[in-house]
Amino acid sequence: MATGDSPNYPIIDSHIHLYPESELDTLAWCGPSHPLHKQHSLSEYATATGSPASLEGFIFLETDRKHDLAAGAGGWAMPLMEVEWLKRIALGTPREGEGHGAEHAQLCLAIVPWAPLPSGAEVLSRYVTEVEKHAGASFGKIRGFRYLVQDKPRGTMLQDGFIEGLRWLGRKGYVFDLGVDLHSGGKWQLEEAVEMIEKAHEGVEEAERVTFIINHLCKPDLSVYNPTDPKFVAWRTAMFKLSKCSKTFLKLSGCFSEMPDSLxxxxxxxxxxxxxxYLVVILATFGSFRIMYGSDWPVCTVGVEDAWKKWRRVVERFCDLASLSQEEQIMIWSGTAIKAYGIRELMQ
Structure with a gap:
């Protein structure tokens, strides 16, 4: 794993973002003044991680490229451009200056693109057909989809079309990465997420229920250290409710972004x-067999020096002090990601 006498368990980074300099203007959130407004590709990622021998690979998460649901297929151009970009990574066929090569292809274990969930099952089906065309030979690495709801209005997750889309993903064997934000958005987002999962699974056979992979612990306010604080209590309550469904997993990731600068x-x-x-709660609710390590690179680097390695040491400390067994630690570092995304066959 890394430091001291700690075991060198295999690592799968379950949450990273990548984009080339040539496509910066397609990102919905990253203007010229943003600290991440520069290329973040595999060469930069390799430098950030130090390319440890234990790093088996990563799972790519969509980077919220500009899109327009109202425009139908006409609003999908930039997310589909991202699929093309990931195809070049997964197949080891870069364009000049994109910062990756054939040697990086094996690190791309799974791809989670954007998808127009609010548009309903029929539109979603047409969209995935387009994804397959753009992904080409890399399509098998696409294991799920994400539509960020953390910045969307109340009720978005509960729309009929959204629930239809989630049920379609379940029937087709895709997972849904769930990005909500307690810190900036409020506790209603967590309450709505619980209701969304219930609706998506209601009346659906277990085998066809969509798997939810919850990003970044739902982004709690990590300036709150008091377990009796109403913000902490709201988060803890949601964690217990979200964990009751066996088809929910949790990413131990994204925490630097929710910390005060001093921390x-x-x-x-x-x-x-x-x-x-917070770590005590997630271990009590999800358990080590439904928690997976993720870095949230490069977002984790904002205001944090040597962020990837630092977060790895924090998680290592967690595993040590929680007295987790070898099997439990392996699950957190890689096993849970393999299970949740169904990527074991892709690694052989």
Whole structure:
């Protein structure tokens, strides 16, 4: 795994974003003044991680490219451009200057593109057909889809079309990556997410129920250290409810973004102590067999020096102090991601 006498368990980074400099203007959130407004490709990722021998690969998550649901297929151009970009990574066929090569292809274990979930099952089916055309030989690596709801209006997750789309994903064997934000959006997002999952699974046979992979612990406010604080209680309550469904998994990722600046720059042990109330809850609710390690690179680097390695040490500290068994630690570092995304056959 890395430091000291810790075991060198295989690592799958379950949550990273990549984009070339030539496509920066397609990102909905990244203007010229943004600290991440530059190429973030595999060469930069390799530098950030130090390319440890234990890193088996990563799962790519869509980067919220510009789109327009109202325009139908005409609004899909930039997300489909991202699918083409990931195809070049997965097949090891870069364009000049894109920052990756044939040697990086094996690291791309799974791809989770954007999808127009609110548009309903019929539109979603047409969209995935287009994804297959653009992905070509890399289509088998597409294991699920994401439509970020953290910045969307109330009720988005509960629309008939959204629920239809989730049920379609379940029938087709795709997972849904769920991105909600307690810190910036409010506790209603978590309450709505619980209701959404219930609606998506209601009356559906277990085998066809869509799997939900929850990003970044639902983004709690990590300036709150008091377990009796109403914000913490709301988050904890949602974690218990979300974990009751056996087809939900949780990414131990994205925490730097929700920390106060003073904590981001603190030593690893201090960060771990601040996170301990949250880590206790996720272990009690989801358990190590439904928790997966993720870095949220390059988002994790904003305001944090050597962020990928630092987060790895925090998670390592968690595994050590929680006295997790070898099997439990392997699940967090790689096994849960393999199970949730169904990628074991892709790694052989």
């Amino acid at each position: 981001k720059t603190a030593p690893v042990d201090e960060i771990f102590l601040a996170l301990q109330p």
